[in-house]
Amino acid sequence: MATSNIAITRTFHWVMAFVIIAITLVGLYMANTETYALYHWHKSFGLIALLLIIARLFWRKKHVWESASKGTSQAKLVNFVHLFLLALLMLMPLSGMVYSGFAGYGFSLFEWHIIPKNLNSEQQVTPYNELLGSLGKTLHGLLGYLFTGLVALHVGAALKHHFINKDQTLNRMLNKKPSENT
Structure with missing residues:
Protein backbone atom coordinates (compact mmCIF):
# COMPACT_ATOMS: atom_id res chain seq x y z
CA MET A 1 0.00 0.00 0.00
CA ALA A 2 1.40 3.43 -0.95
CA THR A 3 2.52 5.74 1.86
CA SER A 4 -0.27 8.26 1.17
CA ASN A 5 -2.85 5.45 1.32
CA ILE A 6 -1.43 4.28 4.64
CA ALA A 7 -1.68 7.82 6.02
CA ILE A 8 -5.33 8.08 4.93
CA LEU A 25 -18.99 7.59 26.50
CA VAL A 26 -21.68 10.24 26.06
CA GLY A 27 -24.22 7.50 25.26
CA LEU A 28 -23.35 5.52 28.37
CA TYR A 29 -23.51 8.69 30.47
CA MET A 30 -26.90 9.65 28.99
CA ALA A 31 -28.34 6.18 29.47
CA ASN A 32 -27.29 6.08 33.12
CA THR A 33 -28.15 9.67 34.09
CA GLU A 34 -31.04 10.54 31.74
CA THR A 35 -29.19 13.68 30.65
CA TYR A 36 -31.55 14.63 27.84
CA ALA A 37 -29.68 17.81 26.86
CA LEU A 38 -26.91 15.69 25.31
CA TYR A 39 -29.15 13.61 23.03
CA HIS A 40 -29.08 16.22 20.25
CA TRP A 41 -25.26 16.13 20.18
CA HIS A 42 -25.15 12.33 20.46
CA LYS A 43 -27.50 11.95 17.49
CA SER A 44 -25.69 14.52 15.34
CA PHE A 45 -22.27 12.98 15.94
CA GLY A 46 -23.81 9.53 15.42
CA LEU A 47 -24.88 10.63 11.93
CA ILE A 48 -21.40 12.01 11.28
CA ALA A 49 -19.96 8.67 12.43
CA LEU A 50 -22.27 6.87 10.00
CA LEU A 51 -21.04 9.03 7.12
CA LEU A 52 -17.42 8.43 8.19
CA ILE A 53 -17.87 4.66 8.39
CA ILE A 54 -19.45 4.59 4.93
CA ALA A 55 -16.47 6.55 3.59
CA ARG A 56 -14.10 4.23 5.47
CA LEU A 57 -15.77 1.13 4.02
CA PHE A 58 -15.43 2.50 0.48
CA TRP A 59 -11.80 3.36 1.18
CA ARG A 60 -11.10 -0.09 2.64
CA LYS A 61 -12.73 -1.81 -0.34
CA LYS A 62 -10.52 0.14 -2.75
CA HIS A 63 -7.33 0.07 -0.63
CA VAL A 64 -7.13 -3.35 1.01
CA TRP A 65 -4.76 -3.44 3.97
CA GLU A 66 -2.68 -6.45 4.85
CA SER A 67 -3.05 -7.50 8.45
CA ALA A 68 0.04 -8.20 10.51
CA SER A 69 -1.66 -11.49 11.41
CA LYS A 70 -1.60 -12.75 7.80
CA GLY A 71 -0.30 -16.30 7.67
CA THR A 72 -0.68 -16.87 11.42
CA SER A 73 -3.10 -19.12 13.25
CA GLN A 74 -4.96 -16.01 14.44
CA ALA A 75 -5.54 -14.51 10.97
CA LYS A 76 -9.15 -15.70 10.64
CA LEU A 77 -10.05 -14.51 14.14
CA VAL A 78 -8.42 -11.09 13.57
CA ASN A 79 -10.23 -10.70 10.25
CA PHE A 80 -13.56 -11.70 11.83
CA VAL A 81 -13.16 -9.25 14.73
CA HIS A 82 -12.27 -6.40 12.35
CA LEU A 83 -15.25 -7.15 10.12
CA PHE A 84 -17.51 -7.46 13.17
CA LEU A 85 -16.30 -4.08 14.46
CA LEU A 86 -17.01 -2.53 11.06
CA ALA A 87 -20.49 -4.09 11.01
CA LEU A 88 -21.20 -2.74 14.50
CA LEU A 89 -19.97 0.68 13.40
CA MET A 90 -22.76 0.63 10.80
CA LEU A 91 -25.40 -0.94 13.02
CA MET A 92 -24.93 1.41 15.99
CA PRO A 93 -26.04 4.63 14.26
CA LEU A 94 -28.66 2.80 12.19
CA SER A 95 -30.25 1.25 15.30
CA GLY A 96 -30.10 4.65 17.00
CA MET A 97 -31.90 6.20 14.02
CA VAL A 98 -34.57 3.48 14.14
CA TYR A 99 -34.99 4.04 17.88
CA SER A 100 -35.13 7.81 17.78
CA GLY A 101 -37.07 8.07 14.55
CA PHE A 102 -39.81 5.50 15.19
CA ALA A 103 -40.12 6.41 18.88
CA GLY A 104 -41.15 9.89 17.73
CA TYR A 105 -38.10 11.76 19.01
CA GLY A 106 -36.80 12.41 15.51
CA PHE A 107 -33.19 13.09 14.71
CA SER A 108 -31.21 15.79 13.05
CA LEU A 109 -27.73 16.73 12.03
CA PHE A 110 -27.35 19.65 14.39
CA GLU A 111 -30.15 21.97 13.16
CA TRP A 112 -30.95 20.10 9.93
CA HIS A 113 -33.99 17.98 10.82
CA ILE A 114 -34.00 14.67 8.97
CA ILE A 115 -36.89 13.09 10.86
CA PRO A 116 -38.83 15.67 12.91
CA LYS A 117 -40.22 15.03 16.37
CA ASN A 118 -43.73 13.64 16.31
CA LEU A 119 -45.66 15.83 18.77
CA ASN A 120 -49.32 15.47 19.64
CA SER A 121 -51.69 18.39 20.32
CA GLU A 122 -50.33 18.69 23.89
CA GLN A 123 -46.75 18.87 22.53
CA GLN A 124 -45.85 15.41 23.87
CA VAL A 125 -43.71 13.04 21.83
CA THR A 126 -45.80 10.35 20.17
CA PRO A 127 -44.19 7.29 18.53
CA TYR A 128 -44.57 6.80 14.81
CA ASN A 129 -44.34 3.07 15.51
CA GLU A 130 -44.00 1.97 19.13
CA LEU A 131 -42.81 -1.57 18.32
CA LEU A 132 -40.03 -0.44 15.96
CA GLY A 133 -39.00 2.34 18.33
CA SER A 134 -38.77 -0.16 21.19
CA LEU A 135 -36.87 -2.65 19.03
CA GLY A 136 -34.44 0.10 17.95
CA LYS A 137 -33.90 1.13 21.58
CA THR A 138 -33.18 -2.45 22.67
CA LEU A 139 -30.83 -3.11 19.75
CA HIS A 140 -29.00 0.20 20.21
CA GLY A 141 -28.38 -0.58 23.88
CA LEU A 142 -27.30 -4.19 23.34
CA LEU A 143 -25.10 -3.35 20.37
CA GLY A 144 -23.56 -0.51 22.36
CA TYR A 145 -22.43 -2.83 25.14
CA LEU A 146 -21.24 -5.45 22.63
CA PHE A 147 -19.35 -2.77 20.71
CA THR A 148 -17.77 -1.44 23.91
CA GLY A 149 -16.55 -4.95 24.74
CA LEU A 150 -15.10 -5.45 21.26
CA VAL A 151 -13.33 -2.09 21.37
CA ALA A 152 -11.83 -3.08 24.75
CA LEU A 153 -10.68 -6.37 23.14
CA HIS A 154 -9.23 -4.42 20.19
CA VAL A 155 -7.30 -2.05 22.48
CA GLY A 156 -6.18 -4.98 24.63
CA ALA A 157 -4.90 -6.80 21.55
CA ALA A 158 -2.94 -3.72 20.43
CA LEU A 159 -1.38 -3.43 23.90
CA LYS A 160 -0.59 -7.17 23.92
CA HIS A 161 1.18 -6.80 20.58
CA HIS A 162 3.19 -3.88 21.90
CA PHE A 163 4.12 -5.04 25.41
CA ILE A 164 4.06 -8.85 25.21
CA ASN A 165 4.76 -9.72 21.57
CA LYS A 166 6.98 -6.63 21.24
CA ASP A 167 6.07 -6.31 17.56
CA GLN A 168 5.43 -3.17 15.50
CA THR A 169 1.61 -3.32 15.26
CA LEU A 170 0.91 -0.40 17.59
CA ASN A 171 3.92 1.61 16.40
CA ARG A 172 2.69 1.21 12.82
CA MET A 173 -0.77 2.53 13.73
CA LEU A 174 0.81 5.42 15.66
CA ASN A 175 3.16 6.11 12.72
CA LYS A 176 6.21 5.65 14.94
CA LYS A 177 9.56 4.36 13.85
CA PRO A 178 10.48 0.84 15.03
CA SER A 179 11.85 0.94 18.54
CA GLU A 180 15.33 -0.23 19.41
CA ASN A 181 14.23 -2.93 21.87
CA THR A 182 11.84 -4.86 19.60
Missing part, protein backbone atom coordinates in the same frame (compact mmCIF):
# COMPACT_ATOMS: atom_id res chain seq x y z
CA THR A 9 -6.11 4.64 6.39
CA ARG A 10 -4.42 5.64 9.66
CA THR A 11 -6.34 8.94 9.73
CA PHE A 12 -9.66 7.14 9.18
CA HIS A 13 -8.81 4.77 12.02
CA TRP A 14 -7.93 7.47 14.57
CA VAL A 15 -10.70 9.92 13.63
CA MET A 16 -13.22 7.08 13.86
CA ALA A 17 -11.72 5.94 17.16
CA PHE A 18 -11.98 9.43 18.66
CA VAL A 19 -15.53 10.06 17.41
CA ILE A 20 -16.82 6.61 18.37
CA ILE A 21 -15.25 6.57 21.82
CA ALA A 22 -16.64 10.06 22.52
CA ILE A 23 -20.13 9.11 21.29
CA THR A 24 -20.03 5.87 23.28
Whole structure:
Protein backbone atom coordinates (compact mmCIF):
# COMPACT_ATOMS: atom_id res chain seq x y z
CA MET A 1 0.00 0.00 0.00
CA ALA A 2 1.40 3.43 -0.95
CA THR A 3 2.52 5.74 1.86
CA SER A 4 -0.27 8.26 1.17
CA ASN A 5 -2.85 5.45 1.32
CA ILE A 6 -1.43 4.28 4.64
CA ALA A 7 -1.68 7.82 6.02
CA ILE A 8 -5.33 8.08 4.93
CA THR A 9 -6.11 4.64 6.39
CA ARG A 10 -4.42 5.64 9.66
CA THR A 11 -6.34 8.94 9.73
CA PHE A 12 -9.66 7.14 9.18
CA HIS A 13 -8.81 4.77 12.02
CA TRP A 14 -7.93 7.47 14.57
CA VAL A 15 -10.70 9.92 13.63
CA MET A 16 -13.22 7.08 13.86
CA ALA A 17 -11.72 5.94 17.16
CA PHE A 18 -11.98 9.43 18.66
CA VAL A 19 -15.53 10.06 17.41
CA ILE A 20 -16.82 6.61 18.37
CA ILE A 21 -15.25 6.57 21.82
CA ALA A 22 -16.64 10.06 22.52
CA ILE A 23 -20.13 9.11 21.29
CA THR A 24 -20.03 5.87 23.28
CA LEU A 25 -18.99 7.59 26.50
CA VAL A 26 -21.68 10.24 26.06
CA GLY A 27 -24.22 7.50 25.26
CA LEU A 28 -23.35 5.52 28.37
CA TYR A 29 -23.51 8.69 30.47
CA MET A 30 -26.90 9.65 28.99
CA ALA A 31 -28.34 6.18 29.47
CA ASN A 32 -27.29 6.08 33.12
CA THR A 33 -28.15 9.67 34.09
CA GLU A 34 -31.04 10.54 31.74
CA THR A 35 -29.19 13.68 30.65
CA TYR A 36 -31.55 14.63 27.84
CA ALA A 37 -29.68 17.81 26.86
CA LEU A 38 -26.91 15.69 25.31
CA TYR A 39 -29.15 13.61 23.03
CA HIS A 40 -29.08 16.22 20.25
CA TRP A 41 -25.26 16.13 20.18
CA HIS A 42 -25.15 12.33 20.46
CA LYS A 43 -27.50 11.95 17.49
CA SER A 44 -25.69 14.52 15.34
CA PHE A 45 -22.27 12.98 15.94
CA GLY A 46 -23.81 9.53 15.42
CA LEU A 47 -24.88 10.63 11.93
CA ILE A 48 -21.40 12.01 11.28
CA ALA A 49 -19.96 8.67 12.43
CA LEU A 50 -22.27 6.87 10.00
CA LEU A 51 -21.04 9.03 7.12
CA LEU A 52 -17.42 8.43 8.19
CA ILE A 53 -17.87 4.66 8.39
CA ILE A 54 -19.45 4.59 4.93
CA ALA A 55 -16.47 6.55 3.59
CA ARG A 56 -14.10 4.23 5.47
CA LEU A 57 -15.77 1.13 4.02
CA PHE A 58 -15.43 2.50 0.48
CA TRP A 59 -11.80 3.36 1.18
CA ARG A 60 -11.10 -0.09 2.64
CA LYS A 61 -12.73 -1.81 -0.34
CA LYS A 62 -10.52 0.14 -2.75
CA HIS A 63 -7.33 0.07 -0.63
CA VAL A 64 -7.13 -3.35 1.01
CA TRP A 65 -4.76 -3.44 3.97
CA GLU A 66 -2.68 -6.45 4.85
CA SER A 67 -3.05 -7.50 8.45
CA ALA A 68 0.04 -8.20 10.51
CA SER A 69 -1.66 -11.49 11.41
CA LYS A 70 -1.60 -12.75 7.80
CA GLY A 71 -0.30 -16.30 7.67
CA THR A 72 -0.68 -16.87 11.42
CA SER A 73 -3.10 -19.12 13.25
CA GLN A 74 -4.96 -16.01 14.44
CA ALA A 75 -5.54 -14.51 10.97
CA LYS A 76 -9.15 -15.70 10.64
CA LEU A 77 -10.05 -14.51 14.14
CA VAL A 78 -8.42 -11.09 13.57
CA ASN A 79 -10.23 -10.70 10.25
CA PHE A 80 -13.56 -11.70 11.83
CA VAL A 81 -13.16 -9.25 14.73
CA HIS A 82 -12.27 -6.40 12.35
CA LEU A 83 -15.25 -7.15 10.12
CA PHE A 84 -17.51 -7.46 13.17
CA LEU A 85 -16.30 -4.08 14.46
CA LEU A 86 -17.01 -2.53 11.06
CA ALA A 87 -20.49 -4.09 11.01
CA LEU A 88 -21.20 -2.74 14.50
CA LEU A 89 -19.97 0.68 13.40
CA MET A 90 -22.76 0.63 10.80
CA LEU A 91 -25.40 -0.94 13.02
CA MET A 92 -24.93 1.41 15.99
CA PRO A 93 -26.04 4.63 14.26
CA LEU A 94 -28.66 2.80 12.19
CA SER A 95 -30.25 1.25 15.30
CA GLY A 96 -30.10 4.65 17.00
CA MET A 97 -31.90 6.20 14.02
CA VAL A 98 -34.57 3.48 14.14
CA TYR A 99 -34.99 4.04 17.88
CA SER A 100 -35.13 7.81 17.78
CA GLY A 101 -37.07 8.07 14.55
CA PHE A 102 -39.81 5.50 15.19
CA ALA A 103 -40.12 6.41 18.88
CA GLY A 104 -41.15 9.89 17.73
CA TYR A 105 -38.10 11.76 19.01
CA GLY A 106 -36.80 12.41 15.51
CA PHE A 107 -33.19 13.09 14.71
CA SER A 108 -31.21 15.79 13.05
CA LEU A 109 -27.73 16.73 12.03
CA PHE A 110 -27.35 19.65 14.39
CA GLU A 111 -30.15 21.97 13.16
CA TRP A 112 -30.95 20.10 9.93
CA HIS A 113 -33.99 17.98 10.82
CA ILE A 114 -34.00 14.67 8.97
CA ILE A 115 -36.89 13.09 10.86
CA PRO A 116 -38.83 15.67 12.91
CA LYS A 117 -40.22 15.03 16.37
CA ASN A 118 -43.73 13.64 16.31
CA LEU A 119 -45.66 15.83 18.77
CA ASN A 120 -49.32 15.47 19.64
CA SER A 121 -51.69 18.39 20.32
CA GLU A 122 -50.33 18.69 23.89
CA GLN A 123 -46.75 18.87 22.53
CA GLN A 124 -45.85 15.41 23.87
CA VAL A 125 -43.71 13.04 21.83
CA THR A 126 -45.80 10.35 20.17
CA PRO A 127 -44.19 7.29 18.53
CA TYR A 128 -44.57 6.80 14.81
CA ASN A 129 -44.34 3.07 15.51
CA GLU A 130 -44.00 1.97 19.13
CA LEU A 131 -42.81 -1.57 18.32
CA LEU A 132 -40.03 -0.44 15.96
CA GLY A 133 -39.00 2.34 18.33
CA SER A 134 -38.77 -0.16 21.19
CA LEU A 135 -36.87 -2.65 19.03
CA GLY A 136 -34.44 0.10 17.95
CA LYS A 137 -33.90 1.13 21.58
CA THR A 138 -33.18 -2.45 22.67
CA LEU A 139 -30.83 -3.11 19.75
CA HIS A 140 -29.00 0.20 20.21
CA GLY A 141 -28.38 -0.58 23.88
CA LEU A 142 -27.30 -4.19 23.34
CA LEU A 143 -25.10 -3.35 20.37
CA GLY A 144 -23.56 -0.51 22.36
CA TYR A 145 -22.43 -2.83 25.14
CA LEU A 146 -21.24 -5.45 22.63
CA PHE A 147 -19.35 -2.77 20.71
CA THR A 148 -17.77 -1.44 23.91
CA GLY A 149 -16.55 -4.95 24.74
CA LEU A 150 -15.10 -5.45 21.26
CA VAL A 151 -13.33 -2.09 21.37
CA ALA A 152 -11.83 -3.08 24.75
CA LEU A 153 -10.68 -6.37 23.14
CA HIS A 154 -9.23 -4.42 20.19
CA VAL A 155 -7.30 -2.05 22.48
CA GLY A 156 -6.18 -4.98 24.63
CA ALA A 157 -4.90 -6.80 21.55
CA ALA A 158 -2.94 -3.72 20.43
CA LEU A 159 -1.38 -3.43 23.90
CA LYS A 160 -0.59 -7.17 23.92
CA HIS A 161 1.18 -6.80 20.58
CA HIS A 162 3.19 -3.88 21.90
CA PHE A 163 4.12 -5.04 25.41
CA ILE A 164 4.06 -8.85 25.21
CA ASN A 165 4.76 -9.72 21.57
CA LYS A 166 6.98 -6.63 21.24
CA ASP A 167 6.07 -6.31 17.56
CA GLN A 168 5.43 -3.17 15.50
CA THR A 169 1.61 -3.32 15.26
CA LEU A 170 0.91 -0.40 17.59
CA ASN A 171 3.92 1.61 16.40
CA ARG A 172 2.69 1.21 12.82
CA MET A 173 -0.77 2.53 13.73
CA LEU A 174 0.81 5.42 15.66
CA ASN A 175 3.16 6.11 12.72
CA LYS A 176 6.21 5.65 14.94
CA LYS A 177 9.56 4.36 13.85
CA PRO A 178 10.48 0.84 15.03
CA SER A 179 11.85 0.94 18.54
CA GLU A 180 15.33 -0.23 19.41
CA ASN A 181 14.23 -2.93 21.87
CA THR A 182 11.84 -4.86 19.60
